[in-house]
Amino acid sequence: MQASPPDNAGYMIVAYLVTAVIVVGYAWSLWVRSKR
Amino acid sequence: MMVTRDTARRTIRRGLILSGLALAGLVAVYVMALRYTPVERLQGPAQKIFYIHAPAAWAALMAFAIVGLVSILYLWLRDTRLDHFAAASAEVGLAFSVVMLTTGPLWGKPIWGTWWTWDARLTLTLFLFFLFLGYLTLRTALNDPAERARFSAVVGILGMLLVPFVHLSVYLFRTLHPQPVLLKPSAPSMPPEMLRTLLTSVAVFTVLYLGFTLTRYGIALLGEAEESRDAG
Numbered sequence: 001m002q003a004s005p006p007d008n009a010g011y012m013i014v015a016y017l018v019t020a021v022i023v024v025g026y027a028w029s030l031w032v033r034s035k036r
Numbered sequence: 037m038m039v040t041r042d043t044a045r046r047t048i049r050r051g052l053i054l055s056g057l058a059l060a061g062l063v064a065v066y067v068m069a070l071r072y073t074p075v076e077r078l079q080g081p082a083q084k085i086f087y088i089h090a091p092a093a094w095a096a097l098m099a100f101a102i103v104g105l106v107s108i109l110y111l112w113l114r115d116t117r118l119d120h121f122a123a124a125s126a127e128v129g130l131a132f133s134v135v136m137l138t139t140g141p142l143w144g145k146p147i148w149g150t151w152w153t154w155d156a157r158l159t160l161t162l163f164l165f166f167l168f169l170g171y172l173t174l175r176t177a178l179n180d181p182a183e184r185a186r187f188s189a190v191v192g193i194l195g196m197l198l199v200p201f202v203h204l205s206v207y208l209f210r211t212l213h214p215q216p217v218l219l220k221p222s223a224p225s226m227p228p229e230m231l232r233t234l235l236t237s238v239a240v241f242t243v244l245y246l247g248f249t250l251t252r253y254g255i256a257l258l259g260e261a262e263e264s265r266d267a268g
Binding site: 005008024036 | 037051059069070075085088089113128138143153244248251252
């Protein structure tokens with residue numbers, strides 16, 4: 001019998017959220033600095 | 037070389053457009069990775085962290101290597117634009133390093149059973165992060181622009197020398213970190229649908245790097261143009 005993949009989607013979701021926050025946050029900081 | 041406000045504004049605009057396109061590309065990568073790329077049988081959904089972790093690492097290492105190369109050019113040509121570009125690349129490299137250093141442990145915990153281990157790849161990557169944090173700190177500590185550019189160029193070149201060690205550390209030392217699946221002498225070792233998502237993400241992170249660096253570089257040029265105007 002083939003084992004099903006482990007249930008660790010929580011780590012994946014947090015990683016994708018953290019990446020979005022860092023990348024969008026940095027883009028926003030550049031946008032703000034460019035308008036000063 | 038004198039930089040005009042118009043040139044700086046134009047550079048910023050181009051950088052922001054490129055960043056916007058890359059952010060749209062990042063949304064596409066998220067959809068590809070989370071919706072269409074299959075779940076790896078042994079590692080489960082956590083393996084999908086790979087599609088952002090590896091491209092972020094690529095972008096960070098590329099950024100730091102470019103800091104070193106541009107710093108060499110600065111020491112040769114003494115053009116302040118090169119110094120501004122190196123600083124922009126270092127800042128963007130640090131942002132991608134934060135992505136790499138946060139997504140790595142989030143992948144390591146479910147697969148290795150630990151958030152962090154002091155093996156060669158992880159330790160060298162952390163050193164590289166601190167080195168470029170020091171690079172930017174040094175820049176804020178020096179007031180004379182010529183001195184700041186010269187000293188930080190030397191640190192930037194030293195940082196670049198660490199980049200090949202980070203990449204090759206998985207071959208040179210016994211390490212928990214997996215070996216490269218893309219940047220290696222033989223063909224990529226993964227199924228086509230996973231490879232497609234990875235390559236798309238690498239392309240998107242490369243454009244993100246270009247967009248962010250161009251914007252940050254334009255902001256530095258604008259600052260210099262305004263200082264020259266105030267001084268004049």
